[in-house]
Amino acid sequence: MSLSKTVKLLESQGYLLRVQHEVDPNGEISEIQRRAYAKKFPALLFENVKGTPFPVLSNLFGSMDQTKAIFGRALSRVEDAIALKANPADTFQKLLKKPQHYFHLPWTGIASSPKRIPKNKAPVCQNETSIDQLPQIIHWPEDGGAYITLPQVLTQHPNKPGIRHTNIGMYRVQISGGQYEQGQELGLHYQIHRGIGIHHQAALQMGKPLKVSIYVGGHPAHSVAAVMPLPEGLSELLMAGMLAQERFRYVEEDGYILSADADFCITGEILVDQLKPEGPFGDHLGYYSLAHDFPVMRVEKVYHRNGAIWPFTVVGRPPQEDTTFGKLIHQITQSMVPVSLPGVKNLHAVDAAGVHPLLLAIGSERYTPYLKQQPQEILTQANAILGFNQCSLAKYLWIAATEDDASLDIYDVPNFFKHMLERVDLTRDLHFQTCTTMDTLDYSGTALNQGSKLVIAAAGTPIRRLATEIPQGFSVPTDFGEPLLVMPGVLALKAPKYKDSAQAQTEMNTLSDALSKQENQGIVWIVSVDDSQFCAEDFANFLWVCFTRSNPANDTYGVKSFTHNKHWGCEGPLITDARIKPHHAPVLEVDEVITKRVDAICQNEAALRNLL
Numbered sequence: 001m002s003l004s005k006t007v008k009l010l011e012s013q014g015y016l017l018r019v020q021h022e023v024d025p026n027g028e029i030s031e032i033q034r035r036a037y038a039k040k041f042p043a044l045l046f047e048n049v050k051g052t053p054f055p056v057l058s059n060l061f062g063s064m065d066q067t068k069a070i071f072g073r074a075l076s077r078v079e080d081a082i083a084l085k086a087n088p089a090d091t092f093q094k095l096l097k098k099p100q101h102y103f104h105l106p107w108t109g110i111a112s113s114p115k116r117i118p119k120n121k122a123p124v125c126q127n128e129t130s131i132d133q134l135p136q137i138i139h140w141p142e143d144g145g146a147y148i149t150l151p152q153v154l155t156q157h158p159n160k161p162g163i164r165h166t167n168i169g170m171y172r173v174q175i176s177g178g179q180y181e182q183g184q185e186l187g188l189h190y191q192i193h194r195g196i197g198i199h200h201q202a203a204l205q206m207g208k209p210l211k212v213s214i215y216v217g218g219h220p221a222h223s224v225a226a227v228m229p230l231p232e233g234l235s236e237l238l239m240a241g242m243l244a245q246e247r248f249r250y251v252e253e254d255g256y257i258l259s260a261d262a263d264f265c266i267t268g269e270i271l272v273d274q275l276k277p278e279g280p281f282g283d284h285l286g287y288y289s290l291a292h293d294f295p296v297m298r299v300e301k302v303y304h305r306n307g308a309i310w311p312f313t314v315v316g317r318p319p320q321e322d323t324t325f326g327k328l329i330h331q332i333t334q335s336m337v338p339v340s341l342p343g344v345k346n347l348h349a350v351d352a353a354g355v356h357p358l359l360l361a362i363g364s365e366r367y368t369p370y371l372k373q374q375p376q377e378i379l380t381q382a383n384a385i386l387g388f389n390q391c392s393l394a395k396y397l398w399i400a401a402t403e404d405d406a407s408l409d410i411y412d413v414p415n416f417f418k419h420m421l422e423r424v425d426l427t428r429d430l431h432f433q434t435c436t437t438m439d440t441l442d443y444s445g446t447a448l449n450q451g452s453k454l455v456i457a458a459a460g461t462p463i464r465r466l467a468t469e470i471p472q473g474f475s476v477p478t479d480f481g482e483p484l485l486v487m488p489g490v491l492a493l494k495a496p497k498y499k500d501s502a503q504a505q506t507e508m509n510t511l512s513d514a515l516s517k518q519e520n521q522g523i524v525w526i527v528s529v530d531d532s533q534f535c536a537e538d539f540a541n542f543l544w545v546c547f548t549r550s551n552p553a554n555d556t557y558g559v560k561s562f563t564h565n566k567h568w569g570c571e572g573p574l575i576t577d578a579r580i581k582p583h584h585a586p587v588l589e590v591d592e593v594i595t596k597r598v599d600a601i602c603q604n605e606a607a608l609r610n611l612l
Helices: 003-012 028-038 064-071 074-086 088-097 105-110 196-206 220-226 236-244 321-340 377-385 389-393 413-423 501-515 532-537 539-548 592-604 606-611
Strands: 016-019 043-046 056-058 127-129 151-156 166-169 185-188 210-216 249-253 256-259 264-278 292-304 346-349 358-363 396-401 430-437 450-458 481-487 490-494 525-529 556-558 561-564 567-570 574-577
Touching (some): 003 016, 003 064, 016 606, 028 043, 028 056, 064 074, 064 220, 064 321, 074 321, 151 196, 151 220, 151 256, 166 196, 166 220, 166 236, 185 264, 196 210, 196 264, 220 321, 256 264, 358 377, 377 396, 377 450, 396 413, 413 481, 413 539, 430 567, 481 532, 490 532, 501 525, 501 556, 501 574, 525 532, 532 539, 556 567
Parallel strands (some): 358 396, 396 450, 490 525, 525 574
Antiparallel strands (some): 127 292, 151 210, 185 292, 249 256, 346 358, 481 490, 556 574
């Protein structure tokens, strides 16, 4: 099923609106998409986009219901196939009870292998165009140029070329602006722990450029497969075929692999030992990722099929359309968690906190059931989690034991925190990793890709009751104020504007000393912020502020803190300094001029009137 067929399917089921009013790809179209996702709109097909002959599609994955309409029975079939791999014995028992439900399993994988076809049979090879004719979508006011935000970037292993040794990932691609030769060079931003890095390293060792194919459009399954967290060596093309319920068709041309059914395909080479600044770009943590040196790709050809449609998405502070991506991937892969991580029952990368900054886990505590419980096995599992695929990018990992509450819901974040804060021993249960890697997009660390991690593990019976109101007599130093309860046991506290690390240390020590002289009954965690009202008025605000603006090793303090045998702990409340620091990236903010222009478009375009 092509993207144009997907559009027709969605339109027939009421999941698509056509926009005929001319829109500017510089800001307007992205502002419309942000509003559309926030208001649970269907997909939008912009038929008149300034500066390009191609229609543009957004909000393709605007909701789970809409996404399920795209994939139909394929979702459950892929889930069955993954469940079979995860737990063959359990699946076999289900097969005996409902054999008709599992008849498809033998064919789901077999019928999903990639298929090579002749170039003259490939729709994507029907036409050629140039980079400047593609939609030049600029998403946020300070972006460094136009970007492709739903690309499928395919590379082959230089030592083992061919379809069996490919990697497909979704890495943002800058197609204009910056120091690039316009129309001839692209910026290819790939981060740490990405499969393309293995191929690029091999090419550099051989002193050869790396051939790259960038697909845009095609069956939506191909975009989903590009972001699936698959094991190294397992091609995403098989997953693409399984989700699409049809084989991934490809063409081999001049050493490149072209997706036959993509709407567009850009081919070119990553140049040897050449980097240029890529960015800035408004990213999914809710801040700009700044300009940094990344590989440069020299364009060779730009192919497109007849009737090509250009899909795009917008990222920013969650929730955005990639929130739906995350839910979909979890639904498909959740049965693999206990198999890949023995003892771990569930994982939740918290979208509201920017995904990688906060990871919640439920594990098992079975080491010494005959003794008073404390974190033991879940610490082993925490280490395994931080070495597992993209979980390695987690900055804060909170892990609980299922034995303490089998009904604990990892997606009910406030209740999960409550469970943990009732049990955590702050003198024992905080475990830091310092001078380590972290998410490329997270600017709370000490440098690009560098920062720290904190594992908070709690097991056993509750050791305290959490305060449901600010304790009587609670007081803070003069420079601090406006304490507000975020949830039981957690306080947001307005602090002076951050100046530098030395002053921050003095301020936090002053706060700790003052708090050590009072009871602080039931207050376990204090978050020092720029605006306590904003932080406390919405739990999503708290998650975003706390976990995107703090680096554990630098910004964790505590009342009556100590270091014993290189283990840090505290006897009183934990303190997190979640203020904005000078080295942080700027927060994403909409352009008021663009906002007014989009208001006018929505007023004049019937399909968009409800976005006002």
